[in-house]
Amino acid sequence: MSDLRRSMLFVPGFRPGMLQNSSIYGADSIIFDLEDSVAVTEKDAARVLVRNILQELDFSGIEMVVRINPVTDSPFGEEDVAEIAGVRPDAFMLPKADEEGIRVLADMLDEIEQKEGFEQESIKIFALVESTSAVLNLCSIAKASTRLAGIMLGAEDLTAELGIKRTLQGNELLYARSHLAMVCKSAGIDAIDTPFGDVEDREGLEYDASQAKSLGLTGKAAIHPRQVGTINRLFSPSPEEVIYAGKVVAAVREAEKEGKGVLALDGKMVDAPVAARAEKVLKQAKLAGIEV
Amino acid sequence: MRITKSSEAGKQEANDIFIWLEPNEKEEIEIKLESVVKLQFGKQIEKVIRETLAKLGVTSASVTAWDGGALDYAIRARVETAVRRAGEV
């Protein structure tokens, strides 16, 4: 598991071939899905398959997440957690998330971790928000559990509920994305953008992802392995950003040595937030394997 | 315990294994295996099926398996699902 969540790749939980190969595409996080991509009649089979693969195969270096079924109004979600928590995935993703659902899930995990003797709160939660009420309640959702590592936007259900179309431009998501970015930033968790639906349209993905990044989202869901490379690239710091950050950090060190409080670099003032941002960029670049 | 009702799990496709469980009159596990990797992994696949059944406490069953090159974790999962579906676990 790493602290970098540029790309989170969804993989249907029923087909062994896809599950086995999911680790080769460079995704920072992999989400084995037990919800939408699995038929009701195969929920039981997928659950056992996902449990086994997490237990038996080596996914080191990748954050492994399982998207369960909703825990409040379906019998499946609870069974998903009961079956899989014992093999300690890095996180569960809760679809159609609201405060109540997150609390229910967190309570279940509290109990299992205690029973199994796992470290408390070692299993994280991602909330997938897909409704207008969830978007409006983001502040409370973000505080619903200290297990929360990030919130992902699910735009398909959201736009359906609003009765509007998703467009390449993406203006319809402007509010939800901006709101998500701010709430997550203030809560200190990741803000993950909704997947881009047209797998063939690479330019569309590029535009969509850069929109999300420009609004402050920190990563994006991928629904096909081919999307991972583009998403990773767009959500990594650019070489220019890394070079600048390196200069800033070096200048700060120098100033500290000389006991100077305020400094300027290339005529711009470097204050605490600028320095902190530079540190973060360098850390991300290191995690992403970027050398400049 | 004996399998008393037939059940199935998995798909006949690459990297998966289709498991069909049926009651067996005798108190034994009987396995019919077809596999694209039978020459190289036939024994291993049979062993995994038997071990999984034993772990779940199944002592009598007739197993028909069609394997498209599933790895052990998937074989174990499909056998376990089939046993559960037969209502035995």
Place this chain on the structure above:
Amino acid sequence: MRNVLGRELPERIAGYGEVRPFAGAFAHAGEINRKAVKVKGDWSSPNKVLNSLGEALEKCGLKDGMTVSFHHHLRNGDYVLNMVLDEIARQGIKDIKVAASSIFPIHQPLVRHMENGVVTGLYAGYISGPVGEAVSQGVLKNPVVMQTHGGRARAIESGELHIDVAFIAAPTCDEYGNMNGLEGPSACGVLTYPAADAEYADKVIAVTDNLVLYPACPIEITQEQVDYVVEVDSIGDSAGIVSGTTRITSDPAGLKIAESAAQVIKASGLLMDGFSFQTGAGGTSLAVAAYVKEMMKEKNIQGSFAAGGITEYMVEMLEEGFFRTLFDGQCFDLKAVESLRKNKNHQRMSMSMYGNPCNKGAVVNKLDVMILGATEVDLDFNVNVTTNSNGLLMGGSGGHSDTAAGATLAVVVTKLIRKRFPIVVDSVTTVTTPGETVDVLVTERGIAVNPLRQDVLEKVKKAGLPVKTIEELKEIAEKLTGVPEKVEFKDKVVAVIEYRDGTVIDVVRQL
């Protein structure tokens, strides 16, 4: 005895003879004498057309023990090999050796002729389908001799493989024996496989379903080499001639491999103006071409040539200016045939020109990058494309060994795990192409560089690509699949694998 790769070989093989052990890819680079062909001038008739295949066999004096040859431009649509062998069987002739450039599933009737002793020997560059299965089960009296495309040309030119009668399926032919593959209901494009056959066989017979007025321009195989012409209803099924495997893969793992291979090419530094490139027609190989094209566009590069079997995709790259030239050894689809017809930069090449190690310079020697497939790869980078994982004869070198030896950078692309088979193994079932000619292995789970190529290793590492040792790749695969049990073979040698220089690189034994 063992050859330099450590493969156990008999000193003599019944029905093959003395075994010359493989001594290294470039050990015998060399000198041959081209054989002299006995020719009798014939001005008796302005017309070489005979009434039937039967008559042609008689006129040629075909008899027991002789060698007949065929080409495979009609691939799995070829009617001619079956037609001729049926006639040979009908005439009661026995003990025939068939020198085919390749054998396909459509040639199933050959199995019956092998069982009945009509055919007792077989030479081929590639075998797929029932004939391969029959050979593996020991049906053929003498072992099959598997040759490379370039090696076949060399063997024919030197007389090592003497052809008594060459039968050339001709999509278009005139009454005096001039042929081309561009027109007619069975158009297949170039006629490059039978070039050596036409030149060195004692007798040459054109078999056509499109007899045209003299002369059949543009002429590819010329009249002075041809003895007789036979007209038949049909020489092939056009649906089988055009191969169905020429689409870019949509499998994400295949695309990932192709993308990595393209990055290796970029890292190698070979991607510059004048770049030359060959790739197979498989889905993953074609995907490599697509990624390479993108990089060429980005860097604004024009390549000198792309070579090999030509597909629509390569034609597009020629027409869009990514390459100045195509070197065509066979046309895989009708777009390639069409391009050959109209574009002077679409250049045909014989198999000798393509890959013969014993001539004054083959096209493979000018190749920068070759993308190859593999059924198995071992820790010494030896590649098997001859037998499948069950030990069945199901493939063959074709141009694999020729291009690997010639290219500056030979890159093998394959999945590390296919079904449950680990592709990297301790020792391949059959060596087709020696590891010393294979530079890089690209899989979905990492890249391995041949330790013989430290220069490439350094560049690939510097580019930040995920390099592993081949031992590590094997471990990764076996951790997932488990260690496969070995396939058991009997003692009888059913196929002799000749390297391009004619030495024996391996044998295949009966199942």
